[in-house]
Each structure stands twice: as structure tokens, then as C-alpha cells.
Amino acid sequence: xxxATFPASEPQPSWTRYFSFNTDAKVIGIQYIVVSxxxxxxxxxxxxxxxxxxxxxxxxxxxxxxxxxxxxxxxxIMLFLFIFPVLNGLNNLLIPTMIGAPxxxxxxxxxxxxxxxxxxxxxxxxxxxxxxxPAYSGWWSYPPVSIQNPLGHLxxxxxxxxxxxxxxxxxxxxxAVNFVTTIIRMRAPGMGLFRMPxxxxxALAAQSLQLIGLPALTGGAVMLLFDLVAGTSFYRxxxxxxxxxxxxxxxxxxxxxxxxxxxxxxxxFSELFPVYSRKPLFGYVYVALASFIIVGLGLVVxxxxxxxSGVAQWMRNLFMVTTMLIAVPTGVKVFAWLGTLWRxxxxxxxxxxxCLGGLFNFVFAGITGIMLAxxxxxxxxxxxxxxxxxxxxxIYGAAVMGVFAAIYHWFPKFIGRMPYEGLGKLHFxxxxxGANLNFLPMHPLGLMGMPRRVSSYDPExxxxxxxxxxxxxxxxxxxxxxxxxxxxxxxxxxxxxxxxWNAIGLEWLLPSPPPEDNFGEHVPTxxxxxxxYGTGEPLVENQEAIERALTLQEARA
Amino acid sequence: MTSSPPRLRALPLIGVTLWVGLLVLASxxxxxxxxxxxxxxxxxxxxxVDGLFSFETGVGTFVFLGVxxxxxxxxLMHRADKYDETDAEPIEGNTRLEVVWxxxxxxxxxxxxxxxxxxxxxLGVLGPMEHIHLHNSVEAQGGYPGDRLPAEGIEVIxxxxxxxxxxxxxxxxxxxxxxxVDQPVTFRLVSEDVIHGFYIPAFRLKQDVIPGTAxxxxxxxxxxxxxxxxxxxxxxxxxxxxQADVVVESRDAHSAWLKQAAAQPLQPxxxxxxxxxxxxxxxSKAGWATVPPAPPPQVNVPGSDRxxxxx
Numbered sequence: 001x002x003x004a005t006f007p008a009s010e011p012q013p014s015w016t017r018y019f020s021f022n023t024d025a026k027v028i029g030i031q032y033i034v035v036s037x038x039x040x041x042x043x044x045x046x047x048x049x050x051x052x053x054x055x056x057x058x059x060x061x062x063x064x065x066x067x068x069x070x071x072x073x074x075x076x077i078m079l080f081l082f083i084f085p086v087l088n089g090l091n092n093l094l095i096p097t098m099i100g101a102p103x104x105x106x107x108x109x110x111x112x113x114x115x116x117x118x119x120x121x122x123x124x125x126x127x128x129x130x131x132x133x134p135a136y137s138g139w140w141s142y143p144p145v146s147i148q149n150p151l152g153h154l155x156x157x158x159x160x161x162x163x164x165x166x167x168x169x170x171x172x173x174x175x176a177v178n179f180v181t182t183i184i185r186m187r188a189p190g191m192g193l194f195r196m197p198x199x200x201x202x203a204l205a206a207q208s209l210q211l212i213g214l215p216a217l218t219g220g221a222v223m224l225l226f227d228l229v230a231g232t233s234f235y236r237x238x239x240x241x242x243x244x245x246x247x248x249x250x251x252x253x254x255x256x257x258x259x260x261x262x263x264x265x266x267x268x269f270s271e272l273f274p275v276y277s278r279k280p281l282f283g284y285v286y287v288a289l290a291s292f293i294i295v296g297l298g299l300v301v302x303x304x305x306x307x308x309s310g311v312a313q314w315m316r317n318l319f320m321v322t323t324m325l326i327a328v329p330t331g332v333k334v335f336a337w338l339g340t341l342w343r344x345x346x347x348x349x350x351x352x353x354x355c356l357g358g359l360f361n362f363v364f365a366g367i368t369g370i371m372l373a374x375x376x377x378x379x380x381x382x383x384x385x386x387x388x389x390x391x392x393x394x395i396y397g398a399a400v401m402g403v404f405a406a407i408y409h410w411f412p413k414f415i416g417r418m419p420y421e422g423l424g425k426l427h428f429x430x431x432x433x434g435a436n437l438n439f440l441p442m443h444p445l446g447l448m449g450m451p452r453r454v455s456s457y458d459p460e461x462x463x464x465x466x467x468x469x470x471x472x473x474x475x476x477x478x479x480x481x482x483x484x485x486x487x488x489x490x491x492x493x494x495x496x497x498x499x500x501w502n503a504i505g506l507e508w509l510l511p512s513p514p515p516e517d518n519f520g521e522h523v524p525t526x527x528x529x530x531x532x533y534g535t536g537e538p539l540v541e542n543q544e545a546i547e548r549a550l551t552l553q554e555a556r557a
Numbered sequence: 558m559t560s561s562p563p564r565l566r567a568l569p570l571i572g573v574t575l576w577v578g579l580l581v582l583a584s585x586x587x588x589x590x591x592x593x594x595x596x597x598x599x600x601x602x603x604x605x606v607d608g609l610f611s612f613e614t615g616v617g618t619f620v621f622l623g624v625x626x627x628x629x630x631x632x633l634m635h636r637a638d639k640y641d642e643t644d645a646e647p648i649e650g651n652t653r654l655e656v657v658w659x660x661x662x663x664x665x666x667x668x669x670x671x672x673x674x675x676x677x678x679x680l681g682v683l684g685p686m687e688h689i690h691l692h693n694s695v696e697a698q699g700g701y702p703g704d705r706l707p708a709e710g711i712e713v714i715x716x717x718x719x720x721x722x723x724x725x726x727x728x729x730x731x732x733x734x735x736x737x738v739d740q741p742v743t744f745r746l747v748s749e750d751v752i753h754g755f756y757i758p759a760f761r762l763k764q765d766v767i768p769g770t771a772x773x774x775x776x777x778x779x780x781x782x783x784x785x786x787x788x789x790x791x792x793x794x795x796x797x798x799x800q801a802d803v804v805v806e807s808r809d810a811h812s813a814w815l816k817q818a819a820a821q822p823l824q825p826x827x828x829x830x831x832x833x834x835x836x837x838x839x840x841s842k843a844g845w846a847t848v849p850p851a852p853p854p855q856v857n858v859p860g861s862d863r864x865x866x867x868x
Contacts, residue, residue: 062844063844064795064797064833064844064847065843133845134845136794138791142791144752145791145792150846150848157845238768238769278637279647279648280648282649283649285650308764309752309765310765317677320673321667321670324666325666327662328663328666331658331659331662332655332658335654335655335658336655341627343635345645346635356632363620363624367617367621368617370613371614377606377610377613379680379761380595380606383789384789447610449596449758449759449868453791454797456797502642533644535647
């Protein structure tokens with residue numbers, strides 16, 4: 001049994017804690033990540049059906065109603081049940097350990113926020129089985145399509161969808177309150193804001209966005225639910241409502257949501273590039289502050305999703321300019337990472353490869369993003385596959401790659417075992433090639449004028465769709481080495497030391513895996529900035545003694 | 558480093574200059590290629606949009622290749638040796654460099670924005686907010702200057718899932734859109750059910766059709782041919798099949814078509830959704846629930862969706 005490999009002084013906690021209402025942030029973090037990958041597999045399976053349908057021009061694999069339900073659920077599951085929960089998982093694991101806190105500020109609230117995820121996840125999955133099938137109006141759920149309710153039942157797929165999204169909003173708000181409070185109130189002695197790791201900066205920025213934006217979406221979704229089941233007319237044109245109003249509520253949150261996703265991934269890049277280039281993060285203060293510039297600008301760009309919806313010219317121009325400005329703080333980060341890599345001593349480990357691949361894809365996505373920001377080009381390509389290609393480069397190409405990088409990098413810390421490099425590199429190769437083969441062809445398709453969300457298309461679009469489908473199937477296969485790696489290394493991977501990557505940070509001064517209360521009473525005092533690679537400055541007081549004790553403990557085990 | 562002869566010290570500078578030159582050439586080439594990724598230009602708007610897109614492709618190619626060059630360079634040249642456990646030289650930042658790489662993107666994106674606003678103004682694809690008062694004066698109608706002439710008015714009715722085009726002056730209705738080349742035209746876009754998107758890729762123009770609002774929309778086709786009009790805002794089950802053909806013809810051919818069409822009796826218009834729905838309702842396992850399609854509009858000219866189109 002594996003229990004023999006752990007220090008005798010510390011009895012191994014039972015695995016059943018992962019299935020209980022546990023308040024330890026490290027347990028909750030792993031719960032989030034495992035649950036999110038369960039839904040990732042479901043969302044991925046739906047993507048395979050989508051690409052299977054689109055490999056031929058005709059609607060022939062599934063019925064059109066089924067296609068619409070599946071693409072809707074693919075987007076919904078990937079956003080609300082994969083990417084947000086997986087990032088909250090990382091937040092739970094990393095924030096307390098990085099700032100030297102024993103746990104989150106409100107551990108019980110934290111557990112409630114997590115347990116809402118399987119609840120609304122179950123609700124969403126259950127909607128596949130209600131009469132009439134699941135919601136089919138896309139993850140935007142624009143009225144009036146979303147309030148048409150073809151069967152007229154009180155319980156419909158769309159109704160369950162809206163309930164789930166509202167619950168997801170509640171869960172995320174609970175999480176955000178917790179993360180923001182923890183970061184502001186519970187940092188180790190000596191860790192001023194400008195000694196805080198960039199991941200915490202980005203988490204703070206992202207979670208502030210959640211607090212500002214989510215009430216709009218949640219309120220908007222509740223009003224839509226009323227229109228659907230209670231006959232109100234918030235958005236019903238025949239009752240004097242305005243369907244475009246919903247689009248404002250929706251995008252006021254859902255555009256910043258993209259930054260909620262990408263900011264922590266920027267945080268991961270900012271943590272990992274220094275470790276694997278053995279250099280300090282270039283321009284730390286500016287990189288840290290850039291996140292908040294992105295927050296400020298990110299709140300005033302939402303109308304760029306609505307350029308063809310019928311908005312006034314001055315609004316189009318205004319929101320185009322604010323959107324373009326976001327390129328500046330984002331560019332600052334990209335250049336800072338290049339500055340970090342420059343003349344470093346690069347180690348191309350699995351997490352580093354995922355970061356480099358993610359940066360590559362992100363730069364591409366940034367350029368198509370500028371194209372989309374300019375109104376005249378957007379008018380042509382909005383609601384076409386160009387947009388689908390663009391955001392999959394952001395979300396899969398950059399964000400999911402960053403999440404994989406983070407998992408490989410911090411796996412030894414929180415599981416206590418090393419993942420296998422060979423499988424990891426295979427996973428990277430398949431993911432990088434698959435993602436580019438899948439998402440690059442979507443750009444020419446959009447430029448040619450192929451609308452998104454179609455279940456059939458004109459034959460001139462066939463070639464690039466075949467390419468995209470082949471890429472998608474490759475991407476489907478790419479998850480196998482990852483799952484294999486995670487399961488086998490968790491069960492029998494080589495034991496990890498407290499700092500296998502020779503990284504600098506409070507979390508690396510804890511045993512792997514850390515005890516339940518992290519540093520407990522003995523929180524070290526931080527005496528320098530993070531990322532002191534090559535400076536020879538210790539991060540905390542008595543660092544040598546702490547590390548010696550950890551090494552000794554590992555030698556005894 | 559300092560001891561190397563001046564000739565050697567100049568080498569990196571020459572190398573970088575040469576490389577940047579190559580990237581500029583590649584970017585110019587890509588900006589030319591960009592036109593080939595787009596459909597044929599069939600409206601006054603198309604050259605303006607394509608010009609902007611080509612410019613952005615050029616700039617974007619340069620930025621992308623520049624960043625990727627640095628990444629490839631460091632991966633090839635700055636790898637740690639196998640057993641090298643040491644750290645690199647700790648460079649923590651460089652304020653001058655940081656100012657430069659804030660200023661350059663700022664200038665760049667503002668230049669692109671200025672260009673885009675100029676294109677935007679000449680396109681004048683106005684939203685409904687400015688259209689509400691459009692009956693007051695010709696000036697308020699805005700639009701591309703060439704479009705401010707008295708224009709043919711066509712009513713476009715979007716439904717789940719068909720497009721109907723009415724020519725009130727000629728008393729013609731059709732499910733195939735016919736336009737005269739080089740003649741400005743004003744559409745009045747209305748929807749009877751949900752939001753649809755009026756999108757003709759060859760024209761590079763798109764406008765959502767919002768139920769409860771009539772939106773006026775101007776354009777001028779410039780090239781004869783047969784193009785596709787596609788619904789661009791998801792409108793339910795047969796969204797993908799909600800397409801129509803747009804025929805741009807000479808002025809003479811257009812008036813001949815109008816005359817001939819007016820003489821034709823009303824018949825059910827083109828409606829793929831209704832046809833598929835009829836087949837589907839006979840199946841025992843048809844899939845999930847759907848709103849039934851609106852009955853096909855009664856039109857003079859149903860048109861066809863089986864003819865080859867240019868874009």
C-alpha cells in the first residue's frame with residue numbers, strides 16, 4: 001500500500017475526503033480540478049460530434065435540433081463547468097500556499113461554492129433527458145430564440161440551463177468573495193502587495209472582475225428565466241421588451257469573463273517562465289499592474305460583441321478604441337515574458353513546453369483579436385467561423401495550454417509525486433499540433449463567409465472543415481496521454497521532493513504534499529521580491545534552516 | 558564581449574537588420590495574400606473593408622513573426638546545458654525598454670483605430686439609433702456618400718426560416734434578391750419572430766434584424782453575379798438553411814426581371830426548412846423539440862438554391 005511511502009509521523013488522510021464536504025482549500029482545489037476534467041471529457045465528446053457533423057456539408061450525422069443542442073451544451077459545459085472550475089481549483093491550491101495562509105478566509109463558503117458545481121452540473125446534464133431535449137440557443141442564449149420554448153412545458157431544457165447558469169453565477173460570486181478577501185487579508189508577514197507572486201495579482205484582478213460583472217449576467221439570466229416561465233416581457237418585443245437589452249447584460253459580464261479566464265493563465269506564464277529560464281520575471285511591477293489596467297479596460301469593451309446588432313456609430317467607434325487599447329497592457333506582458341526568456345538558461349520541461357506553446361497561440365489570437373476589434377472587419381467576420389477560430393485560440397490554445405502547464409508544474413507539490421515527462425511531452429505535441437490543425441482552418445472559413453453555429457454549409461467550405469475536423473479528432477486523442485499520466489503518476493509516480501523544479505516561492509518551502517494547515521504557526525517572513533533567480537537573495541528569513549529541515553524530513557521518509 | 562573587435566560587434570546588428578528586412582518582406586507578401594482569402598468584391602463597401610483587413614494582416618504578420626522569431630531564437634540558443642543547474646544572469650527589468658514597448662503598441666493600435674474609424678465613416682453602415690429620425694432629412698440617412706442618392710427601396714422580411722424580399726414600387730415579392738448593379742439600394746429590415754442576421758459575404762456587410770424594430774440599411778452592389786445571403790444570427794433549428802441567393806444584374810436586366818416577375822402568379826417561396834420539417838415529422842424518432850417553420854411566403858419568384866454562386 002502507498003501509505004508506507006509517507007512519513008510515519010503523519011498518517012495519510014483518507015481518500016474519502018475528496019468525496020466529502022471538506023473545508024481544506026487543497027482538498028477543494030483537487031475536487032474542483034477533478035470534477036472539471038470530468039466535464040471536460042463530456043464537453044470534448046460533444047465537440048467530437050460537432051466536428052463529425054461538420055466534416056460533410058450536409059446535416060447528416062445528427063438531426064439539426066440535436067446539433068443545436070449539442071453545440072449549445074459544448075460551449076456551456078466548457079465555460080461554466082470546465083474552465084471556470086479548473087481555474088478555481090488552481091486558485092484554491094495556489095493562493096493560500098503562495099501567500100502563506102493556512103486556508104482560505106471563509107473555508108465553509110469555499111466548500112459550498114465548490115459543491116454547487118456538481119449540483120448545477122448535474123442539472124445541466126439532466127437537461128439532456130427532459131422532454132424536448134436541452135437548451136439549443138447557444139451559450140449566449142439570446143432571446144427571442146431562447147424563450148420560444150417549443151413544447152411549452154414549465155420544465156424545459158432552456159429553463160434548466162438558465163437555472164444552472166444562475167447557480168454557477170452564485171457559486172462564482174462566493175468563490176470571488178473568498179479569493180479577494182484571502183489575498184488582501186491573509187498574506188504572510190513581510191509580503192507587501194509588491195512582493196506577491198504575479199499569479200496572486202492576476203487572481204485578484206480576475207476575481208475582482210467576477211465581483212463587478214457577474215451580478216449583471218446572473219440578473220440578466222434570472223430575467224430571461226422569468227420571460228421563459230412566468231410570461232414577463234423584459235426582452236419580448238411583442239410585450240414592449242427589448243431583446244438587445246439582454247445582449248448588454250450578457251456581454252457586460254461575458255466579455256470580462258474572457259479576462260477572468262486568461263488573467264490567471266497570464267499568472268501561470270509569469271510564474272513558470274522565470275522558473276524554467278532561471279531568470280527573474282522581467283519588469284515584475286509593471287506586469288503586476290498591467291493586470292489591473294486590463295481589468296479597467298475590460299469592463300468597457302463589451303459592445304464590441306454587438307457591432308452588427310444595431311448600435312450607433314459613435315458607440316461602435318468608442319468601443320473599438322477601448323478594445324484596441326487592451327492590446328497595450330497585454331503587449332506589455334508578452335514582451336515581459338520574452339524579456340524573461342532572453343538570455344535565460346531554458347529548460348524545456350513539459351510545463352515549459354506548454355507555456356511556450358500557449359504563448360505562441362496567444363500571440364496569434366491577439367492579432368486576430370485586433371482584427372475583430374476594428375468595426376469594418378468585424379462587420380464582415382462577426383458571427384462567422386473567424387470568431388470561433390479566434391476564441392478557440394484564446395481559450396484552448398492559450399488558456400487550456402496554460403492550465404496544463406500549471407497542472408504539470410504544481411502536480412508534485414500537491415500530490416507528492418512526479419508526473420512522467422515522456423507522456424507529458426507526447427501530450428504537449430498532440431495538443432499543440434491538434435489545436436492548430438483544428439482552429440487555424442476556421443479563420444479562412446470565416447473570411448469566406450461561413451456563419452458559426454451552422455449544422456450544414458455550402459460545399460465551397462468543405463476542404464477547411466475536413467482539416468478542422470481532423471485536428472479536432474487529434475485533439476480528442478491528445479487527452480489520453482494526459483489522463484494516463486495523471487492516474488499512473490498519482491498512484492505510483494516517483495516521490496516528489498519539496499522543490500523538484502528548484503523554484504522560488506512560499507509554496508516550495510512546504511513539504512510535498514503540504515500539511516492541512518500549510519505553515520501552521522510558523523509562517524516565514526518574506527524579505528524579498530519573488531523570482532529572485534540568480535540574485536542569491538533568500539525569499540524568507542531563515543530560508544536555509546527551513547529547507548534543511550524539509551530535506552531532512554524527506555531523507556527520513 | 559567588450560574585447561571583441563568592432564567588426565564582430567557590428568555582426569548582430571547587421572543580422573537583426575537583415576532579419577527585420579526579411580520580416581517586412583514577408584509581411585508585405587502576406588498583406589497582398591490577404592485579398593485572396595476573401596470572397597469577390599461585389600459592393601462599394603468591399604474594397605474599403607478588404608484594404609483595412611490587408612493592412613491589419615501586414616502589421617499582424619510582422620508582430621507575430623517578430624515575437625515568434627525571439628521565441629525560436631531563445632529556444633535554440635539559450636537552452637541550459639544538460640547538467641547545468643545554475644541560474645542565468647538576474648536581469649530584473651529595464652525601464653527604457655518597458656516604456657518603448659508600451660509606446661510602440663499604443664501608437665500602432667491607435668493608428669489602426671484611426672484608419673478603421675475613417676473606413677467606418679465612409680461605410681456609414683448606421684445602426685438603428687441614427688435611423689430612427691431618418692425620415693426628416695436626406696442628411697440623417699447618412700450612408701456611404703455614393704448611397705445618398707434616391708435609392709430603390711426593398712423590404713426584407715426575415716422569418717424562421719426564410720427570407721422574403723418585397724419591391725413595393727414594382728409590386729413584386731420574391732425569395733431571391735435581385736439588385737441592379739451600381740444602383741444604391743435601401744433595405745428596410747424587419748423580422749417577424751426572432752433576431753436574424755442579414756449577411757452577404759460578397760458585400761462584406763452584415764446587420765442584425767431585430768424583431769420589433771425596422772432597420773434601414775444602405776448598400777450599392779458593384780459586380781454582376783450570383784451571391785449568397787446567409788442568416789448570421791442564430792435563429793433556431795433551420796438557421797443553417799436560412800439562406801437566399803442574391804442576383805446582381807445590369808440595370809436593363811433588372812427592370813426586365815421586375816416586369817416579368819410582376820406578371821407571375823403568387824406561389825410558395827423557397828423554404829428549405831418547411832420541406833425538411835415535412836420529411837422530419839414523418840419519422841418516429843425525429844430528434845429534439847423544435848418550433849415549426851413559418852409557412853413559406855407567397856411570392857412571384859421563388860428562385861432556387863441549387864444554382865452555382867460566385868461567393
